[in-house]
Amino acid sequence: xxxxxxxxxxxxxxxxxxxxxxxxxxxxxxxxxxxxxxCPVCTxxxxxLPVLNKEAVNLAIRCGLALNCxxxxxxxxxxxxxxxxxxxxxxxxxxxxxxxxxxxxxxxAPADGAEKRIGITRAHLEEDAGKLVHQxxxxxxxxxxxxxxxxxxxxxxxxxxxxxxxxxxxxxxxYLEKIKSILQYAGISDANMxxxxxxxxxxxxxxxxxxxxxGVKTEIKNMNSFRAVERAIKIEIERQKQALAAGRQIxxxxxxxxxxxxxxxxxxxxxxxxxxxxxxxPDLLPxxxxxxxxxxxxxxxxxxxxxxxxxxxxxxxxxxxxxRVLTLDKATADFFDTAARLYAGDKKNxxxxxxxxxxxxxKNEDLELSQTKxxxxxxxxxxxxxxxxxxxxxxxxxxxGQMLKTGESAKKLVEQxxxxxxxxEAELQKIIQEILNANPRQLEQYRAGKTxxxxxxxxxxxxxTKGRASPPAVNQILDKLxxx
Amino acid sequence: xxxxxxxxxxxxxxxxxxxxxxxxENVFQQIQAHEPVVQxxxxxxxxxxxxxxxxxxxxxxxxxxxGAPLLGLPLALKDNLNLAGTETTCASKILKxxxxxxxxxxxxxxxxxxxxxxxxxxxxxxxMGSSTENSALQKTTNPWDKERVPGGSSGxxxxxxxxxxxxxxxxxxxxxxxxxPAAFCGxxxxxxxxxxxxxxxxxxxxxxxxxxxxxxxxxxDAALLLNVIAxxxxxxxxxxxxxxxxxxxxxxxxxxxKRLAVIKELSGEGxxxxxxxxxxxxxxxxxxxxxxxxxVALPSFKYALxxxxxVATSExxxxxxxxxxxxxxxxxKSARGTLEMFKRSRAEGFGPEVKRRIMLGTYALSAGYYDAxxxxxxxxxxxxxxxxxxxxxxxxxxxxxxxxxxxxxFGAKVNDPLSMYLSDIATIPVNLAGLPGIxxxxxxxxxxxxxxxxxxxxxxxxxxxxxxxxxxxxxxFERMHL
Numbered sequence: 001x002x003x004x005x006x007x008x009x010x011x012x013x014x015x016x017x018x019x020x021x022x023x024x025x026x027x028x029x030x031x032x033x034x035x036x037x038x039c040p041v042c043t044x045x046x047x048x049l050p051v052l053n054k055e056a057v058n059l060a061i062r063c064g065l066a067l068n069c070x071x072x073x074x075x076x077x078x079x080x081x082x083x084x085x086x087x088x089x090x091x092x093x094x095x096x097x098x099x100x101x102x103x104x105x106x107x108x109a110p111a112d113g114a115e116k117r118i119g120i121t122r123a124h125l126e127e128d129a130g131k132l133v134h135q136x137x138x139x140x141x142x143x144x145x146x147x148x149x150x151x152x153x154x155x156x157x158x159x160x161x162x163x164x165x166x167x168x169x170x171x172x173x174x175y176l177e178k179i180k181s182i183l184q185y186a187g188i189s190d191a192n193m194x195x196x197x198x199x200x201x202x203x204x205x206x207x208x209x210x211x212x213x214x215g216v217k218t219e220i221k222n223m224n225s226f227r228a229v230e231r232a233i234k235i236e237i238e239r240q241k242q243a244l245a246a247g248r249q250i251x252x253x254x255x256x257x258x259x260x261x262x263x264x265x266x267x268x269x270x271x272x273x274x275x276x277x278x279x280x281x282p283d284l285l286p287x288x289x290x291x292x293x294x295x296x297x298x299x300x301x302x303x304x305x306x307x308x309x310x311x312x313x314x315x316x317x318x319x320x321x322x323x324r325v326l327t328l329d330k331a332t333a334d335f336f337d338t339a340a341r342l343y344a345g346d347k348k349n350x351x352x353x354x355x356x357x358x359x360x361x362x363k364n365e366d367l368e369l370s371q372t373k374x375x376x377x378x379x380x381x382x383x384x385x386x387x388x389x390x391x392x393x394x395x396x397x398x399x400x401g402q403m404l405k406t407g408e409s410a411k412k413l414v415e416q417x418x419x420x421x422x423x424x425e426a427e428l429q430k431i432i433q434e435i436l437n438a439n440p441r442q443l444e445q446y447r448a449g450k451t452x453x454x455x456x457x458x459x460x461x462x463x464x465t466k467g468r469a470s471p472p473a474v475n476q477i478l479d480k481l482x483x484x
Numbered sequence: 485x486x487x488x489x490x491x492x493x494x495x496x497x498x499x500x501x502x503x504x505x506x507x508x509e510n511v512f513q514q515i516q517a518h519e520p521v522v523q524x525x526x527x528x529x530x531x532x533x534x535x536x537x538x539x540x541x542x543x544x545x546x547x548x549x550x551g552a553p554l555l556g557l558p559l560a561l562k563d564n565l566n567l568a569g570t571e572t573t574c575a576s577k578i579l580k581x582x583x584x585x586x587x588x589x590x591x592x593x594x595x596x597x598x599x600x601x602x603x604x605x606x607x608x609x610x611x612m613g614s615s616t617e618n619s620a621l622q623k624t625t626n627p628w629d630k631e632r633v634p635g636g637s638s639g640x641x642x643x644x645x646x647x648x649x650x651x652x653x654x655x656x657x658x659x660x661x662x663x664x665p666a667a668f669c670g671x672x673x674x675x676x677x678x679x680x681x682x683x684x685x686x687x688x689x690x691x692x693x694x695x696x697x698x699x700x701x702x703x704x705d706a707a708l709l710l711n712v713i714a715x716x717x718x719x720x721x722x723x724x725x726x727x728x729x730x731x732x733x734x735x736x737x738x739x740x741x742k743r744l745a746v747i748k749e750l751s752g753e754g755x756x757x758x759x760x761x762x763x764x765x766x767x768x769x770x771x772x773x774x775x776x777x778x779x780v781a782l783p784s785f786k787y788a789l790x791x792x793x794x795v796a797t798s799e800x801x802x803x804x805x806x807x808x809x810x811x812x813x814x815x816x817k818s819a820r821g822t823l824e825m826f827k828r829s830r831a832e833g834f835g836p837e838v839k840r841r842i843m844l845g846t847y848a849l850s851a852g853y854y855d856a857x858x859x860x861x862x863x864x865x866x867x868x869x870x871x872x873x874x875x876x877x878x879x880x881x882x883x884x885x886x887x888x889x890x891x892x893x894f895g896a897k898v899n900d901p902l903s904m905y906l907s908d909i910a911t912i913p914v915n916l917a918g919l920p921g922i923x924x925x926x927x928x929x930x931x932x933x934x935x936x937x938x939x940x941x942x943x944x945x946x947x948x949x950x951x952x953x954x955x956x957x958x959x960x961f962e963r964m965h966l
Contacts, residue, residue, distance in 0.1 A: 040585055040586045043811060044806045044811065045566075045584075045585055045586065045812075046566070046572065046574070046579070046582070046687040046688070046806065046807075046812075047564075047565075047566050047572075047588060047683075047684070047685045047686050047687045047688065048586070048684070048685070049683065049684050049719060049720050049721065050721070051718065051719060051720075051721055052721065079802050081801075081802055081805060081849070083805065083808060083823075083826055085808075085810045085822060088806060088810075088811060089802075089805065089806045090802065090804075090805020090806045090808060091802050091805055140822055141821070146822075148810065148811070275850055275851045277801075277802075277846065277849035277850060277851075277854075278849075278854075279798060279799075279802070279849055279854070279858055282691035282692035282722075282799055283688075283691050283720075283721060283722065284721050284722075285721055285722065
C-alpha cells in the first residue's frame with residue numbers, strides 16, 4: 001500500500017474593518033435592511049467611478065506586515081470579469097499580477113505536531129460582491145425568484161494565499177486559527193466566519209510520501225466554519241486516497257463541501273472554469289505606497305498574540321499555558337488586560353476565574369465573550385468582595401453565572417440576595433448551637449469518637465446559611481463547641 | 485438670436501438686451517422648425533429649460549451673476565451623460581427607459597454655472613461609431629446636407645450646434661467622437677487632455693481614452709465651456725489636480741514664431757484630395773500670420789488604429805458587462821434561468837456594432853491572447869506617446885486633417901466597418917496619447933466643411949486654443965444657418 005501525504009494551501013478572504021466600502025463612501029455596517037448601504041458606485045450605475053479607500057490600503061499593509069510580507073511599493077488593481085447577478089459591474093475590482101503584499105510567513109503550532117513555518121504567497125485587495133436571496137429553492141437554480149442585496153457589494157476584502165506548505169487538516173486548522181488571531185489582534189478584521197467576514201477555500205492534493213512533485217489538486221469551497229474546514233479537508237484527502245487506491249485519477253476541479261452529507265461534491269472541472277480576462281483597471285491609478293506610509297503602518301501595528309503571551313508571563317508571572325489560553329481569543333485577552341489594570345490583587349486570580357468559570361460557561365452555552373454581559377469592572381469588583389471576605393469563593397461561583405447572564409454588578413447581587421458571608425461569630429455560634437441541639441444522636445456519636453461527623457455539622461451549617469457562613473469561622477466555632 | 489455664438493448671446497444677456505427666456509424660446513422655435521429633419525435630440529426638456537431660464541432671468545435682474553458664467557444660456561448634452569432624473573439611453577435599446585440616479589460632474593458644473601439644459605442628443609450606440617448611424621433610436625442628419633451623416637459618435641451634439649438648436653453642447657471623445665462630427669458639421673470640437681475634465685457620470689466606453697469636451701460654434705465658446713467643466717474631481721481617480729487656468733486668456737495673442745508641424749503620415753495617401761487642398765490653404769494662412777510650418781514623421785501612427793481597436797474594445801467589453809438586465813435597462817421577460825436572461829437581454833438590447841466590439845474586446849483579453857493583443861497595444865500607446873514627445877520637443881503643435889474625408893452619405897460605410905474605422909485615423913492617436921486636440925473648420929470641399937485638427941502637449945489647452953483661434957480668424961470659414 002502506498003503511503004500518501006497531503007499537500008494543502010488555503011485561500012482566505014477576510015473583510016477589512018473599515019467604516020466605508022472599498023470604492024465609495026457607503027457604510028460597511030452588517031445587518032442593515034437590504035439595499036440601504038448603496039450608491040451609484042457600488043450598484044454599478046453607468047458612468048460611476050471607483051475611488052480607493054485609503055483605510056483599506058492601510059489595513060492591507062498592516063496585515064502584510066503582520067504576516068512578514070514584503071509590501072510592494074507599487075501594486076495595480078485589475079478587473080476580474082465574470083457574470084453573476086450579485087456582481088453589479090460584471091467585473092470585480094481585484095489585484096492580479098501586482099498584489100499589495102507578497103512572500104511572507106507565519107509560524108503555527110498544530111495540535112498534532114511541532115511548530116512549523118507556513119509560507120504566504122501573497123495578500124491582495126479586492127471588493128466583495130452583493131448577496132442573493134432566493135425564493136423557492138436553495139440556490140439560483142430552480143428559484144422562483146431571486147433578490148439582490150447590494151449592501152455587501154464593494155465591501156473591502158483581503159485575500160491571503162498560502163504556499164502549499166500544509167500537510168494535514170489539523171495543520172490547516174491551526175494555520176486558519178493563526179491567521180484569524182493575527183487579523184483580530186492587529187485590528188484588521190473581525191474575522192467572524194458566521195457573518196461571512198472570514199471565508200476560506202482549500203487547494204488539496206495528495207502524493208506518495210516523500211515525492212517531490214505535486215499531485216493533481218482540487219479546490220474545496222463552501223466551508224463555513226473552522227470545524228468545517230478541518231472536516232472537509234480530511235474528507236477530501238480520504239476521497240483522493242480511495243480514488244487512487246481504486247486506480248482512478250484525480251481530476252483538477254472545484255468541489256463543494258456538503259456538511260450535512262459529510263462529503264465533497266464536484267462543482268466544475270478545469271475545462272469549465274472561468275477565464276476571468278484580467279486587465280489593469282483603467283479607472284484607478286496604480287497604488288503607490290511611500291516609505292513614510294509604510295513606516296507609519298509599522299508604528300501603528302498593534303500587539304499580536306505572541307507578544308501578549310510573552311508580556312503576561314513576564315509582567316504577571318502567568319504560566320505559558322494560561323497565557324496561551326487567555327490569548328486564544330482576542331476578546332478574552334482584551335478583557336484580561338482591562339481587568340488587570342483595574343485589579344490591585346494577584347492577577348492570577350483573574351486568570352483563574354477567566355480560564356475556568358468564564359470560559360467554561362462560554363463553552364457550555366456556545367457563546368463568545370462579547371455576547372455576554374460580563375464586563376471587566378464587574379469581575380474585578382467580585383474579586384474584591386472575595387478578598388475582603390464579603391463573599392466566599394463558593395458564593396462567587398454562583399454569582400459569576402448571574403453576572404454573565406445579566407451584567408449585574410456583584411455588589412448589587414450580593415445586596416439583593418443576602419448572599420453576604422456571615423462572619424459574625426455570635427451569630428454563627430447561635431446557629432451552630434441550634435444545629436447541635438437538633439442533632440443529639442450525631443453529637444453523641446461524635447463525642448464517642450466518630451470525629452468524621454464534624455463534616456456533617458459543617459454541611460448542616462452551610463445548608464442552613466445557604467452557603468453564606470464563612471467556612472474557617474464555622475470550623476473554628478465547631479471545634480470550640482464540640483470540644484465543650 | 486439662436487444664430488449667435490455662446491459669447492455673443494452672453495453679451496446680449498448681460499447687457500440686458502435680451503432675456504434667457506427669450507433666448508431659450510428662440511432655441512426651441514429652431515428645434516421645432518428643424519428637428520423633423522435634423523433629429524439631433526433624443527429628449528427635449530422644454531418645460532424644465534424654460535423654468536431654468538426664468539430663474540436665470542431673476543438672477544440677472546438682481547445682478548447675481550457671480551460664479552455663473554453660463555447663466556441663462558441654453559446648452560445640450562450628449563445622451564451618455566448622466567443628469568439625475570432624466571432618461572440616459574446612450575442611444576441603445578438596452579438602456580431605453582433608464583433614469584439617471586445621479587448627475588455627472590461636468591454636467592453639474594454646467595448647472596452650477598447657471599446653464600439652461602435644453603435636452604439630450606443622439607449618438608452612435610454607446611459612442612461606438614463615426615456617423616451616428618449606429619444609434620438604435622434615430623437617424624440624425626448633417627445640417628449642411630441632409631443626405632449625409634453628421635459624423636459620430638457625438639453626431640447629435642455636433643448637428644444640434646450646427647443647426648443653431650443650442651448654443652453649445654457637451655460630447656465625449658474616445659477616438660475622435662467630438663472632433664470628427666465637429667469637422668463634418670462645420671463647428672469647433674475640443675477633446676481636452678485625459679484627466680482635465682472629470683469622467684464621473686459619463687457612461688464609459690474606453691475608460692483610458694474617454695474624455696468629455698465641448699462642441700461649439702467658435703473657438704472662444706469652446707474655451708468658455710472648458711473654463712467651466714475643467715478641474716479636479718475627487719470622484720474620478722484619473723482626474724488631475726492642478727491649478728485652474730483661464731482658457732480664454734491667449735485667444736487673441738498672435739502666433740508669429742509658433743512652430744507647427746504637419747503630420748507626414750496624415751497628409752498623403754488615404755486623405756481625400758479636396759480635404760488636402762483645404763488644409764493646404766489653411767496652412768498658407770497660418771504662415772501668413774508668422775507661424776513656421778514644417779512636416780514631421782510620426783512612424784508609429786501606422787499601428788494606432790489597430791492598437792485603438794484592441795484597447796478601446798477590451799475596456800468596452802468590461803464596461804458594458806453591467807448591462808445584464810439585472811438592475812436596470814432592458815430585461816428579457818421570457819428567459820428561463822439566469823444565464824439565458826443575461827444572454828437574451830444582451831442579444832436583444834445591443835446593436836450589431838456594439839456586439840462586434842464586445843466580442844473583439846472579449847477575445848483580445850482572453851487567456852493566451854492577452855500578451856499578443858492588449859499588452860502589445862499598450863506598448864504601441866507608449867510608442868505613440870514617444871513619437872509625439874519627439875515632435876513636441878521641436879514644435880508647439882502638430883496639425884492634420886480631422887478626418888480623411890468630408891461628411892459621407894448615409895449607408896456609404898455601414899457595411900464596411902474597417903472603412904468606417906478609418907475615418908478616425910487622424911483623431912485616434914491623440915486619444916491613445918491622452919493629448920488635447922481640437923477640430924476647427926478651415927474651409928469647404930464640395931460645399932461641405934473640412935476640419936483642421938491641432939494637437940499640443942498635455943495640459944497645454946491654452947496654447948491649443950490660441951492656435952485654433954488664429955486658424956479660425958484667418959480661415960474665412962462661414963457657418964451655415966438653417
